[in-house]
Amino acid sequence: xxFKDWEPFxxxxxxxxxxxxxxxxxxxxxxxxALLDFKYPxxxxxxxxxxxxxxxxxxxxxxxxxxxxxxVYITVPAVQVPEExxxxxQKNYKNIIILTAGFKETGDEGQKIEEECAxxxxxxxxxxxxxxxxxxxxxxxxxxxxxxxxxxKDSGNITMLSQSGGHSVNFVxxxxxxxxxxxxxxxxxxAVDLDLPDYLEFLNEDPDTDLVAxxxxxxxxxxxxxxxxxxxxxxxxxxxxxxxxxxxxxATSHTGFLSGQAEVWKGFFQQNRAKILRVHNFEELLDTTxxxxxxxxxxxxxxxxxxxxxxxxxxxxxxxxxDAANAHELKIPKLSEATRKGxxxxxxxxxxxxxxxxxxxxxxxxxxxxxxxxxFMQDPNISVLIYDFIVDFVxxxxxxxxxxxxxxxxxxxxxxxxxxxxxxxANNISLEIKYRKYRDKFHExxxxxxxxxxxxxxxxxxxxxxxxxxx
Amino acid sequence: xxFKDWEPFxxxxxxxxxxxxxxxxxxxxxxxxALLDFKYPxxxxxxxxxxxxxxxxxxxxxxxxxxxxxxVYITVPAVQVPEExxxxxQKNYKNIIILTAGFKETGDEGQKIEEECAxxxxxxxxxxxxxxxxxxxxxxxxxxxxxxxxxxKDSGNITMLSQSGGHSVNFVxxxxxxxxxxxxxxxxxxAVDLDLPDYLEFLNEDPDTDLVAxxxxxxxxxxxxxxxxxxxxxxxxxxxxxxxxxxxxxATSHTGFLSGQAEVWKGFFQQNRAKILRVHNFEELLDTTxxxxxxxxxxxxxxxxxxxxxxxxxxxxxxxxxDAANAHELKIPKLSEATRKGxxxxxxxxxxxxxxxxxxxxxxxxxxxxxxxxxFMQDPNISVLIYDFIVDFVxxxxxxxxxxxxxxxxxxxxxxxxxxxxxxxANNISLEIKYRKYRDKFHExxxxxxxxxxxxxxxxxxxxxxxxxxx
Numbered sequence: 043x044x045f046k047d048w049e050p051f052x053x054x055x056x057x058x059x060x061x062x063x064x065x066x067x068x069x070x071x072x073x074x075x076a077l078l079d080f081k082y083p084x085x086x087x088x089x090x091x092x093x094x095x096x097x098x099x100x101x102x103x104x105x106x107x108x109x110x111x112x113x114v115y116i117t118v119p120a121v122q123v124p125e126e127x128x129x130x131x132q133k134n135y136k137n138i139i140i141l142t143a144g145f146k147e148t149g150d151e152g153q154k155i156e157e158e159c160a161x162x163x164x165x166x167x168x169x170x171x172x173x174x175x176x177x178x179x180x181x182x183x184x185x186x187x188x189x190x191x192x193x194x195k196d197s198g199n200i201t202m203l204s205q206s207g208g209h210s211v212n213f214v215x216x217x218x219x220x221x222x223x224x225x226x227x228x229x230x231x232x233a234v235d236l237d238l239p240d241y242l243e244f245l246n247e248d249p250d251t252d253l254v255a256x257x258x259x260x261x262x263x264x265x266x267x268x269x270x271x272x273x274x275x276x277x278x279x280x281x282x283x284x285x286x287x288x289x290x291x292x293a294t295s296h297t298g299f300l301s302g303q304a305e306v307w308k309g310f311f312q313q314n315r316a317k318i319l320r321v322h323n324f325e326e327l328l329d330t331t332x333x334x335x336x337x338x339x340x341x342x343x344x345x346x347x348x349x350x351x352x353x354x355x356x357x358x359x360x361x362x363x364x365d366a367a368n369a370h371e372l373k374i375p376k377l378s379e380a381t382r383k384g385x386x387x388x389x390x391x392x393x394x395x396x397x398x399x400x401x402x403x404x405x406x407x408x409x410x411x412x413x414x415x416x417x418f419m420q421d422p423n424i425s426v427l428i429y430d431f432i433v434d435f436v437x438x439x440x441x442x443x444x445x446x447x448x449x450x451x452x453x454x455x456x457x458x459x460x461x462x463x464x465x466x467x468a469n470n471i472s473l474e475i476k477y478r479k480y481r482d483k484f485h486e487x488x489x490x491x492x493x494x495x496x497x498x499x500x501x502x503x504x505x506x507x508x509x510x511x512x513x
Numbered sequence: 514x515x516f517k518d519w520e521p522f523x524x525x526x527x528x529x530x531x532x533x534x535x536x537x538x539x540x541x542x543x544x545x546x547a548l549l550d551f552k553y554p555x556x557x558x559x560x561x562x563x564x565x566x567x568x569x570x571x572x573x574x575x576x577x578x579x580x581x582x583x584x585v586y587i588t589v590p591a592v593q594v595p596e597e598x599x600x601x602x603q604k605n606y607k608n609i610i611i612l613t614a615g616f617k618e619t620g621d622e623g624q625k626i627e628e629e630c631a632x633x634x635x636x637x638x639x640x641x642x643x644x645x646x647x648x649x650x651x652x653x654x655x656x657x658x659x660x661x662x663x664x665x666k667d668s669g670n671i672t673m674l675s676q677s678g679g680h681s682v683n684f685v686x687x688x689x690x691x692x693x694x695x696x697x698x699x700x701x702x703x704a705v706d707l708d709l710p711d712y713l714e715f716l717n718e719d720p721d722t723d724l725v726a727x728x729x730x731x732x733x734x735x736x737x738x739x740x741x742x743x744x745x746x747x748x749x750x751x752x753x754x755x756x757x758x759x760x761x762x763x764a765t766s767h768t769g770f771l772s773g774q775a776e777v778w779k780g781f782f783q784q785n786r787a788k789i790l791r792v793h794n795f796e797e798l799l800d801t802t803x804x805x806x807x808x809x810x811x812x813x814x815x816x817x818x819x820x821x822x823x824x825x826x827x828x829x830x831x832x833x834x835x836d837a838a839n840a841h842e843l844k845i846p847k848l849s850e851a852t853r854k855g856x857x858x859x860x861x862x863x864x865x866x867x868x869x870x871x872x873x874x875x876x877x878x879x880x881x882x883x884x885x886x887x888x889f890m891q892d893p894n895i896s897v898l899i900y901d902f903i904v905d906f907v908x909x910x911x912x913x914x915x916x917x918x919x920x921x922x923x924x925x926x927x928x929x930x931x932x933x934x935x936x937x938x939a940n941n942i943s944l945e946i947k948y949r950k951y952r953d954k955f956h957e958x959x960x961x962x963x964x965x966x967x968x969x970x971x972x973x974x975x976x977x978x979x980x981x982x983x984x
Contacts, residue, residue: 069864119863143863143864144862144863147828147866204829205829206827206828206829206830206832207827207829208826208827208828208829208830209829209830209833212935215935215936216935216936216937218936218938219936219937219938257829259829259832283829283832283833283836284832284835284836285836286835286836286838286839286840287839288835288836288838288839288844288845289832289833289835289836289839291835291845291847291868292828292831292832292835292845292868292870293828293832295828295831295866295868295872296828296829296831296832296866296872297828322836323833323836323837323966323967324833324966325965325967355679356677356678356679357618357677357679357763357764357766357767357768358675358676358677358678358679358680358728358730358754358767359677359679359680360763360766360767361677361730361754361755361760361763361764361767362680362754362760362794362795364755364757364759364760364762364763365754365755365756365757365759365760365793365794366794367757367759368757368758368759368760369757373759374759374762374763376762391615392590392614392615393540393614395618395766395767397762397763397766399763401766401767464683464686464687465686465687465689465690466687466690466949467689467690467949467953468946468949468950468953471942471945471946471949474942474945475939475942478937478938478939478942479939482938482939494796495794495795496794496796
């Protein structure tokens with residue numbers, strides 16, 4: 043598939059929704075509503091045999107449409123889909139997204155219908171996304187996912203691929219909370235035609251995509267995936283679901299993929315460890331993508347994972363973060379004598395610990411933290427920083443944001459912030475608002491925050507390992 | 514130490530604070546402030562040589578106090594502590610908490626002072642908690658930790674032991690968010706005298722404690738710990754920090770324990786796996802304690818970990834939770850044919866998946882979920898339930914709380930709720946308030962909620978494993 047062939051999927055000037063319905067809860071209606079809410083700027087043709095108005099739009103019979111249609115969404119029941127594909131082919135509507143579920147994930151009957159769809163697509167050279175998916179979110183083109191009428195209108199440089207519609211929606215929403223913005227999100231379900239290797243081939247060329255996050259349950263042709271990876275030049279964070287016994291069974295009834303084959307995938311990840319940032323669940327996918335998006339790309343091969351410095355308050359906390367770091371193969375090395383001397387001048391003796399992790403003790407000494415940061419990070423053993431905060435403990439987080447921004451302007455090293463919450467009862471919601479505002483401020487200066495040691499350390503380790511393996 | 518000897522630590526009728534200070538940020542002052550804020554009902558003697566008023570209280574010289582003092586808090590610098598201990602011994606003040614830091618965690622000098630403290634304590638038969646700790650929180654006795662002036666006044670049946678002051682504070686605060694209440698929290702720092710085995714011996718007898726959560730960096734005598742465990746009859750959730758290389762180094766500069774010895778502890782946990790619920794970080798300590806507190810104690814040995822049912826919405830989510838469950842050695846078995854038939858009558862064919870995990874699809878079918886729950890849980894393969902919710906997706910969570918409460922009244926089986934958040938930006942705080950209120954409602958009916966699959970599955974697996982090993 044040539045690069046330009048993808049254009050109608052992302053910048054459709056006209057779309058048809060086959061199966062648009064006046065029934066409030068039907069997918070066809072809900073999808074149409076999402077497109078309208080998102081203010082899709084092109085022409086919309088709801089296709090419905092009854093000729094009624096749907097959400098204020100005239101509905102059409104497919105044969106009566108005289109305009110070319112860039113993109114067709116199919117939402118009729120599975121059993122009718124092959125026939126609708128044939129009709130599209132007749133009219134030379136080449137680009138199809140099948141939102142309908144009820145194909146091979148439901149058993150033999152559905153499997154047959156899906157195979158028929160594949161045949162029709164192949165015969166007529168149709169390009170099909172889905173079935174059993176939520177579609178495409180592409181703010182530049184003005185289109186959105188099934189439930190995404192209120193998704194952000196601004197674009198970013200991250201593209202997310204997902205066989206699961208639920209994960210694609212959650213990724214946009216939680217990513218939005220983290221300040222992430224997307225070039226595209228493609229929910230592609232059962233992958234009857236276009237599959238992960240095709241999407242990667244396209245994204246490799248796509249100037250709007252710098253980073254790819256993907257969730258897969260299986261690929262039809264793993265050799266094709268290997269081949270597309272050979273050419274692939276961008277960071278790819280990949281989560282393979284369904285590798286355990288029960289997970290594989292669940293995947294079969296989701297997108298119909300026999301997605302176990304643990305050994306095959308183990309080998310695949312092993313072979314491609316320099317290309318792929320492998321993750322294991324939704325949070326790790328999101329956190330690692332955030333780390334890759336916000337932290338500076340490393341340009342020479344340096345083993346920075348052995349040079350991690352930690353600043354925080356509290357001894358027990360320093361032990362926990364050290365244990366978490368070591369478990370993720372990060373090393374928290376000792377400070378040099380010069381650094382220790384320098385810090386001793388700046389920090390009080392009582393309630394602090396001049397080592398790595400650096401326990402700065404009582405947070406009241408915040409005024410000197412810029413200097414503490416400078417001295418600590420000049421240590422030759424330290425090139426990466428984890429800074430641990432508790433929002434209701436540090437009394438002047440605004441100053442801390444400024445200190446870290448100033449430091450970062452002079453030293454573009456990887457810094458992550460652990461921004462832990464305390465006491466999240468319904469009564470102290472003002473603390474939560476403060477928490478979110480400070481999180482946003484750190485994200486504005488491209489310093490990622492994480493809600494726990496474990497999540498932060500894991501994301502940092504993934505980011506460092508990627509560049510250590512890749513360069 | 515006899516059971517009654519502990520009473521003055523928890524129900525002190527009078528306390529002295531040696532080192533009470535007028536300086537705002539000194540620990541002595543801050544501790545005194547916490548006691549006053551907490552409305553400690555007994556008599557307080559601030560001890561200070563200058564004879565000034567401290568926070569409105571007359572200060573004393575130790576030798577001028579004529580009353581017996583049940584509990585002495587020492588907050589003077591480390592170097593003065595042995596002398597103060599001697600003075601206490603002279604006055605027959607036997608029960609001491611040393612809040613001061615700067616002992617063996619700081620190196621040789623501090624080590625010597627700590628050894629002297631141990632000697633004085635032994636010679637005069639003093640009972641010492643600390644040094645380098647935050648003290649005791651015991652709502653029934655009206656006393657609190659160093660920064661705990663606003664801790665809950667009501668008691669629960671959980672006792673928490675922690676060498677780290679920070680962890681003890683966070684445990685109370687985040688536990689409070691989860692509806693947990695405490696009998697006691699003891700922050701015991703370097704354990705110069707009383708150590709983990711002593712506390713366990715006491716708690717085994719304590720009628721107010723049904724469940725113990727503990728954080729340790731090391732014990733002075735692991736054989737004594739083994740011995741105290743032999744007698745111990747209550748569930749103990751235990752986190753050992755500092756088992757990695759860097760974690761051990763951090764522990765040495767925290768409470769001065771050489772806390773590595775990974776092999777010794779590995780053997781210890783292996784030998785005591787029927788008695789101890791081992792956890793690995795703060796979140797796991799909290800989550801597992803919550804599961805143990807809220808879920809029904811199992812009374813016969815049943816291998817329930819192989820009988821876990823999952824209900825939720827979304828196929829990708831079902832795969833993720835299955836993978837997470839299998840990774841924690843939980844089994845998500847297939848449904849019986851009878852159950853599948855029963856569910857087919859209740860659920861629409863489209864957008865659902867009649868299996869385990871049960872994908873109930875579109876949440877609009879909430880009206881039937883009570884019946885769905887009944888049919889699903891009658892399956893002979895299922896005896897434990899994980900129910901996955903998204904707060905802003907299910908439109909009537911209040912009904913869901915009622916359905917689960919009703920089900921639980923008739924069937925006291927282990928149920929956990931996964932209550933995931935979406936879109937936590939600063940602008941949608943009302944969603945957060947809703948989230949917290951529903952979480953609280955579930956906790957009121959003793960159904961624990963968890964913010965992610967991973968945390969929920971891990972806590973459930975720990976709870977089930979405890980009873981499977983223990984009974």
